[in-house]
Amino acid sequence: MFKENMIAPCGLNCGICHETLRKENPCTGCLGPNETKSDYCANHCKISVCDIRQTLPDRFCDQCPQFPCSEMTDKEIWYANTYPMVESLMGNLALIRKEGMEKFLQLEAERWGCPCGGTICVHTGICSGCGKEYTIRKHKE
Structure with a gap:
């Protein structure tokens, strides 16, 4: 369901974004x-074009000597407080380091997968498959 290449350098799972889940011209x-x-990721996200991050031995921000930078902290706060579903960039990165990518992707599939086979959108809390609303803010265990 979820793929490693859809995990952003900041730790976000791009596979749960409304831009990726749209039917026509989904974001990659x-x-x-x-x-x-999406316009935001291509033109406004400073993390995706960070010069320091691009020199790191792997692609994730938590290996940066400036981690967490203000961009990372702002995004962490935004995703923790703005949307119906809670997402933690820093928590995701820590989980990837602790459990490995394969286990992280498995947990993401369990967390963001709807019984219908669709994916719950982090931004709306709505399943991309059946339209069910998940409005209870889920926290990672």
Whole structure:
């Protein structure tokens, strides 16, 4: 269901974004080519074009000597407080380091997968498959 190339350098799972879940011209995630990214990811996200991050041995922000930078902190706060579903960039990165990518993707599938086979959108709390609303803010265990 979820793929490693859809995990952003900041730890967000691009597979649960409303831009990726749209039916027509879905975003290919922040690691995809600019012409298939959302406007925000292609033109406004400072993390995706960070010069320091691009020099790191792997692509994740938590390996940066400036981690967490203000961009990361702002995004963490935004995703923790703005949308119906809670997402933690820093929590995701910590989980990837602790459990590995395969286990992280498995947990993401359990957390964001709807019984219908669709994906719950972090921004709206609505399943992309059946339209069920998930409005209870889920916290990682």
